[in-house]
Amino acid sequence: PRSDQRFKDYLRGAWQGIKNKKVLGLFSAGVMTFIILYGAMLTYLPILLDFEFNAPAHFIGIIISCSSVSSALTSSQLGKIAKYLSEPTLIRLAFFLYALVMILNLVMPGMWWFLLPSFIFGIAQGINMPSISALLAGLAPMEHRAIFMSLNGMLIRLGQTLGPMIMAGFFAIAGLGAVYLAGAGLSLIMFVLIAFLIR
Numbered sequence: 001p002r003s004d005q006r007f008k009d010y011l012r013g014a015w016q017g018i019k020n021k022k023v024l025g026l027f028s029a030g031v032m033t034f035i036i037l038y039g040a041m042l043t044y045l046p047i048l049l050d051f052e053f054n055a056p057a058h059f060i061g062i063i064i065s066c067s068s069v070s071s072a073l074t075s076s077q078l079g080k081i082a083k084y085l086s087e088p089t090l091i092r093l094a095f096f097l098y099a100l101v102m103i104l105n106l107v108m109p110g111m112w113w114f115l116l117p118s119f120i121f122g123i124a125q126g127i128n129m130p131s132i133s134a135l136l137a138g139l140a141p142m143e144h145r146a147i148f149m150s151l152n153g154m155l156i157r158l159g160q161t162l163g164p165m166i167m168a169g170f171f172a173i174a175g176l177g178a179v180y181l182a183g184a185g186l187s188l189i190m191f192v193l194i195a196f197l198i199r
Contacts, residue, residue, distance in 0.1 A: 023148070025197025026136045027155050029091055032190045033128055034159025036098050039167035040183035041067070041121060045105065045114075048176055053111045063114045067122035074126025087131040088198040094128035095191040097121070102184035106177060135198070 042064070049055035049063065074081075082090070097120055104117040133152075140148035170178040 020139065021197050022199075023136065023139055025194060026132050026139070027152060028197070029095075029128075029190060029194060030132055030152055031155050031159040031162075032095075032186060033098075033125075033132075034156050035163040035166060036102075036183050036187060037125070037163065038160045039163030039165075040102060040105075040179055043164045044167055044171065044176065044179045045118075048105065048180075049111065049114065051176065055111050059111060063118050066115050066118040067125065070119045070122030071126040072122075074123045075130050078127060078130050081127065082131075087135045088194060090127045090131045091135075091198065092191055092194050094124040094131070095187045095194065097124035099184040099187035099191065102180040102187065105180050 045064070046060045049060050055063075078090075085093070101117040101121045101124070104120070105114070108114050108117065136148060136152055137145065167179045167182065170182045
């Protein structure tokens, strides 16, 4: 039937757009962001604070919420920041900051010092996710935008699922330090890949 052929043509057109290396780069950046967020930060930062500093639950909550505050503040100013830095540059900067946060988490001398990497992580989130969404929406043709954004949402959920599992593997093999070294390594790999995939 003609309607079936139109649907096939629609899917074929969407697939051609998805195969674009910029789109694949943005999808990869989104997955990696949530692997780091749900793996190294939300799952293992509370464990690190508890194991190393015997931090009380309310203090861990303060540390985690600090990143949300800085993320909201940063994203609210992103329009001004984008006047000076392009979206691909902002995404690369975010992954550099992720790597920095991972290393800082390993060397903080006391509990309250963790406010610093948490705040920096929020800044990275505040520039990263809006930039990915803006670029992806710009690359998606109007007739295929729903597919692009739905696929991006599905891949983000994949990152949420894989993050704790991947970091659990590093934790089981070499302990908490390996979790954050792995997070830093993954962030730097993405930092380099973005230079080639998203220009």
